[in-house]
Amino acid sequence: SDLRISDIIPSPLAAARAVLTSQQKELGSCVIDIGAGTTGFAAYEEGNLIYTAVLPIGSAHITNDIAVFLKTNIETAEKIKREYGTCILSSSKGRKDIRVEVPGEESSLVFSQKDLTGIINDRISEIFGEVGKILKKITPNYVFPGGVVITGGGAKLPKIAEFARNELKLPCRLGVCEELKGCDGDPSFSSAAGLILAALDEHNVKETPPMENAV
Numbered sequence: 001s002d003l004r005i006s007d008i009i010p011s012p013l014a015a016a017r018a019v020l021t022s023q024q025k026e027l028g029s030c031v032i033d034i035g036a037g038t039t040g041f042a043a044y045e046e047g048n049l050i051y052t053a054v055l056p057i058g059s060a061h062i063t064n065d066i067a068v069f070l071k072t073n074i075e076t077a078e079k080i081k082r083e084y085g086t087c088i089l090s091s092s093k094g095r096k097d098i099r100v101e102v103p104g105e106e107s108s109l110v111f112s113q114k115d116l117t118g119i120i121n122d123r124i125s126e127i128f129g130e131v132g133k134i135l136k137k138i139t140p141n142y143v144f145p146g147g148v149v150i151t152g153g154g155a156k157l158p159k160i161a162e163f164a165r166n167e168l169k170l171p172c173r174l175g176v177c178e179e180l181k182g183c184d185g186d187p188s189f190s191s192a193a194g195l196i197l198a199a200l201d202e203h204n205v206k207e208t209p210p211m212e213n214a215v
Contacts, residue, residue, distance in 0.1 A: 012040030014194030019175030029146030034154025
């Protein structure tokens with residue numbers, strides 16, 4: 001295809017480029033990019049990157065946990081996570097049983113919303129627990145005025161921002177790229193969008209002519 005790699009950018013930094021504004025970086029903010037196999041973390045203060053890390057836990061681990069618990073295949077577990085998964089259980093659905101047909105199987109899967117939410121919570125708590133350890137290590141006061149921005153495919157779990165707010169004791173919100181059309185408000189596109197924006201930034205810097213005879 002006659003293409004070559006011009007640069008390499010860590011995924012958390014690419015996600016931060018897509019979902020954080022300059023003002024948020026100046027105030028002090030961090031990004032949690034929950035991917036399939038890993039969770040990226042990037043923290044900014046006074047406009048500068050102060051810490052980045054990649055944790056070996058992601059949303060695919062939640063799918064695996066569901067598959068093991070329900071004794072089903074990964075495809076069915078992923079479907080269940082997408083259609084019925086949530087981070088905080090609604091009192092009206094706590095005792096509700098869910099029935100899912102499995103292609104090729106004679107019997108249906110039957111489980112409670114409470115059990116499913118408990119499986120999800122265990123992994124999500126692990127992710128935010130590790131993030132909490134990082135935050136305590138990099139900032140003694142544990143304060144980020146710009147808050148925490150959660151993005152990546154794992155951020156599509158319902159009520160994840162509320163769950164993170166309770167776990168981290170910080171303002172939390174979902175982050176999507178708003179600079180590029182076509183992302184459709186989907187947080188799973190953040191890293192890819194950030195790579196495009198970073199390349200455009202570099203291109204614009206190179207294309208800007210130097211100022212001569214400035215007064």
